[in-house]
Every structure is written in C-alpha cells, then in structure tokens.
Amino acid sequence: MRKLKNSELKRKTVAAFKMAPKIPLILILADVRSLNNIGSIFRTADAFLIEKIFLCGITATPPHKDIYKTALGATDSVDWAYEERAEVIVKKLQSEGVRVLAIEQAEASLPLSDFRVDKDEKYCFILGNEVRGVPQELVDDCDGVIEIPQEGTKHSLNIAVATGVVLWDFYQKFKML
Numbered sequence: 001m002r003k004l005k006n007s008e009l010k011r012k013t014v015a016a017f018k019m020a021p022k023i024p025l026i027l028i029l030a031d032v033r034s035l036n037n038i039g040s041i042f043r044t045a046d047a048f049l050i051e052k053i054f055l056c057g058i059t060a061t062p063p064h065k066d067i068y069k070t071a072l073g074a075t076d077s078v079d080w081a082y083e084e085r086a087e088v089i090v091k092k093l094q095s096e097g098v099r100v101l102a103i104e105q106a107e108a109s110l111p112l113s114d115f116r117v118d119k120d121e122k123y124c125f126i127l128g129n130e131v132r133g134v135p136q137e138l139v140d141d142c143d144g145v146i147e148i149p150q151e152g153t154k155h156s157l158n159i160a161v162a163t164g165v166v167l168w169d170f171y172q173k174f175k176m177l
Helices: 014-019 035-047 065-071 086-095 136-141 159-175
Strands: 023-030 050-056 080-083 099-103 123-127 144-147
Touching: 023 035, 023 086, 023 159, 035 050, 035 065, 035 159, 050 086, 080 086, 086 099, 086 123, 086 136, 099 136, 099 159, 123 159
Parallel strands: 023 050, 023 123, 050 080, 099 123, 099 144
Antiparallel strands: none
8 A cells, every 4th residue: 555645635726625515514613722723623624625614702813823834724725704702603603594503511412423414404513712612601502512422531622633523523424415
C-alpha cells in the first residue's frame, strides 16, 4: 500500500467548494476561547462540507494567525459570520425551520448513537465554551440536546474533538439516506 501524494487527492479548489452542495448542517460556536480550536473546527467543517459556521460571543474571527495555523485555509472555503449574541442566530434559524440542537450533557439528552438524520430537515449544532459548555440559556432555547456518550474518568471532550465526532456522525448518517 502506497501513501497518496497531495496532488493525487483530488481536493476541491475553494471556488469548487463554494459551488458544491453542502450537507444541511450549520454550526454555532458560543464563546469558544481557543483560537486553535476554532481553526480546527473550520478545517473539520471543510472536510465534511458543512454549510456555515456562526461565531458568537468571545469566539474569535478570522483573520488571525492562530486560527490559520490549524484551519490551513478552511476559513476561506467555509462560509462564516459573526454574531455577538448566539440566541439571535438560534431564533432566526428556528424561524426558518432549522432544528437547533445543543451538543451538551443534559437531562433527557439524546445519545449521539440514537440521533437520526431526517433528509428533509436542516440542522444546527451549538457547541460551547471549553470550560462551561453551552450556556443554559441557549440549551433552554434549543429543540433538543445531543450527548456524546463517554465512559472514562473525564467529564468532557475537547471541543474540536467533540465537533469532529458529531460532524463525522452526521455526515455518514446523511450520506446513507
């Protein structure tokens, strides 16, 4: 088995990415403080053709060298916007029929393995601060909560890792429809 060269990967150009059909998923990053996490999330969103990222609260925005360091150019391909108050985006998306779900540990949360994608719906996942998670006020506004089951001694995953897990899960479920 031979490792492929970058030239053999047949990656989209930024222009082709912008024109490509996206999977019906939007992300809201609420008060994410690490620039490296933000960049990593952009890169993962690019990999799975995510529709858009909303950066909210203290979440930094491009251009920034520490975001670019991990995004590797994905801030140019993935559509994004800044809104100070995440609840404004939540209400707007819900008024457009988007199903908004927090990725969090909560009472009556749905395990990620039980989450089903409906091909006729558009979704938004909210991910929160590295220490405090998704604020309770946003959880209250959501249509539901998805939880990544964990069995170790730690209480959470790094936000970039958690985003990778839920995006891969959504992507593969959507592609199987």
